[in-house]
Amino acid sequence: MTKEKPWGGRFTEPTDAGVEAFTASVGFDRRLYRQDIAGSIAHARMLAHVGVLTEAERDAIVNGLKEIEIEIEAGGFAWSAALEDVHMNIEARLTDRIGDLGKKLHTARSRNDQVATDLRLYLREGIDAADAAVERLQEAIVEVAEREAGTLMPGFTHLQIAQPVTFGHHLLAWFEMLARDRERLRDCRRRVNIMPLGAAALAGTSFPIDRDYTAKLLGFDAPAENSLDAVSDRDFAIEFVSAAALVMLHLSRMAEELILWSSSQFDFIELPDAFCTGSSIMPQKKNPDVPELVRGKSARVFGSLMALLALMKAQPLAYNKDNQEDKEPVFDTLDTLLGSLRVYAEMIPAMQVKRENLRRAAALGFSTATDLADYLVRKGIAFRDAHEIVGRVVRLALDSGRDLPELDLDELQGLSAAIGPEVFDVLTPEGSVKARNHLGGTAPAQVRAAIRRARKRLAKKS
Numbered sequence: 001m002t003k004e005k006p007w008g009g010r011f012t013e014p015t016d017a018g019v020e021a022f023t024a025s026v027g028f029d030r031r032l033y034r035q036d037i038a039g040s041i042a043h044a045r046m047l048a049h050v051g052v053l054t055e056a057e058r059d060a061i062v063n064g065l066k067e068i069e070i071e072i073e074a075g076g077f078a079w080s081a082a083l084e085d086v087h088m089n090i091e092a093r094l095t096d097r098i099g100d101l102g103k104k105l106h107t108a109r110s111r112n113d114q115v116a117t118d119l120r121l122y123l124r125e126g127i128d129a130a131d132a133a134v135e136r137l138q139e140a141i142v143e144v145a146e147r148e149a150g151t152l153m154p155g156f157t158h159l160q161i162a163q164p165v166t167f168g169h170h171l172l173a174w175f176e177m178l179a180r181d182r183e184r185l186r187d188c189r190r191r192v193n194i195m196p197l198g199a200a201a202l203a204g205t206s207f208p209i210d211r212d213y214t215a216k217l218l219g220f221d222a223p224a225e226n227s228l229d230a231v232s233d234r235d236f237a238i239e240f241v242s243a244a245a246l247v248m249l250h251l252s253r254m255a256e257e258l259i260l261w262s263s264s265q266f267d268f269i270e271l272p273d274a275f276c277t278g279s280s281i282m283p284q285k286k287n288p289d290v291p292e293l294v295r296g297k298s299a300r301v302f303g304s305l306m307a308l309l310a311l312m313k314a315q316p317l318a319y320n321k322d323n324q325e326d327k328e329p330v331f332d333t334l335d336t337l338l339g340s341l342r343v344y345a346e347m348i349p350a351m352q353v354k355r356e357n358l359r360r361a362a363a364l365g366f367s368t369a370t371d372l373a374d375y376l377v378r379k380g381i382a383f384r385d386a387h388e389i390v391g392r393v394v395r396l397a398l399d400s401g402r403d404l405p406e407l408d409l410d411e412l413q414g415l416s417a418a419i420g421p422e423v424f425d426v427l428t429p430e431g432s433v434k435a436r437n438h439l440g441g442t443a444p445a446q447v448r449a450a451i452r453r454a455r456k457r458l459a460k461k462s
């Protein structure tokens with residue numbers, strides 16, 4: 001019936017049942033119930049503060065809203081699609097419970113400023129949860145990096161073995177990606193934490209509201225400056241999903257490495273059984289499903305980012321119903337992000353690192369050729385000439401099916417008289433990483449120093 005609808009007054013026909021189902025958002029926006037109730041409580045308090053509601057009215061409304069929250073949490077709330085969204089469901093229930101007084105709550109407010117406020121409150125919490133989850137993953141990574149600070153492995157460019165590095169150093173590269181992700185999340189939070197309430201539908205309200213008062217109650221940094229912008233802006237949601245897309249991109253790159261490393265061709269690590277699954281036909285299989293799924297799920301978040309950009313690009317000021325489509329991409333992004341981060345934080349410290357295999361691979365592919373060139377430079381040869389000489393050394397090794405440390409001193413001296421017997425120290429992966437002993441370098445001593453700095457950064461809260 002039209003009179004069920006809070007806006008039914010000017011309508012003469014009931015809403016078409018299909019349209020009702022099509023336009024309702026309560027199926028997904030009920031997730032905002034806590035933020036909706038918190039926003040309504042603050043709004044009611046502000047209305048009493050400025051004299052629009054009496055203190056007794058305020059108390060009855062606030063108590064009614066708190067009881068509704070308990071009812072929802074107990075699973076006893078009957079959500080109705082006829083009441084469209086979370087806002088009208090809660091408001092209608094308030095009137096059921098406390099009578100006509102409930103109808104005063106919407107004074108000086110619109111669902112337009114209400115929904116924008118709810119989503120910002122929701123994302124503020126979501127960002128804090130994401131930040132904490134990234135931090136937990138960073139802690140897990142540092143733990144493994146410390147254990148493997150001196151573990152040799154091949155470093156790659158073009159996925160070809162390039163130069164030896166330490167496993168701890170590689171993991172600390174992941175740590176840095178995540179450190180930037182946290183900066184982005186925190187930066188985005190500053191723009192999320194601005195309050196739309198008071199903008200009402202679009203033009204503000206004729207009541208003597210105190211927006212600073214409401215903002216303070218809700219923990220917002222400030223009320224939004226412009227009422228039209230306040231109800232129509234969704235940049236903050238796009239920024240969040242964009243920051244989340246970069247986190248997922250990083251997790252996906254890590255996934256790719258974990259998958260390669262756990263293959264029998266690389267055989268660098270073994271993922272814990274508890275994080276893998278088998279094949280229903282091939283009894284020998286153990287599949288790296290978790291990293292594969294994280295790699296796959298990054299696509300959902302990229303899709304959500306595109307969806308939100310497209311959602312906003314042609315909207316005139318101010319609010320348009322299109323905006324109802326902002327929630328599902330945001331919710332799905334947050335779920336995907338938190339789920340992926342949490343499973344990684346458990347899985348990564350539990351992986352088995354196969355040190356001997358990594359050491360063996362570190363020596364493959366003439367990975368210390370650059371060290372030999374650097375050695376020649378220290379002997380007074382120009383780098384370009386040294387590069388040329390080492391090219392010939394590699395050719396010799398290739399032609400004779402040997403690795404660099406297996407060549408004889410005579411043969412090496414045949415290619416450059418500058419080479420002495422101590423050359424073999426620089427030709428081992430151990431010597432190679434140890435020599436890269438500067439800030440940001442892969443020497444085990446540098447990795448340990450970087451871990452100490454990483455720990456300090458983790459301890460320093462924002």
Ligand code: ARG
Nearest residue numbers: 025085111112115321323324
């Ligand atoms: N469910 C709506 C949304 O998510 C709430 C705002 C509706 N406002 C309106 N004027 N129809 O955006």
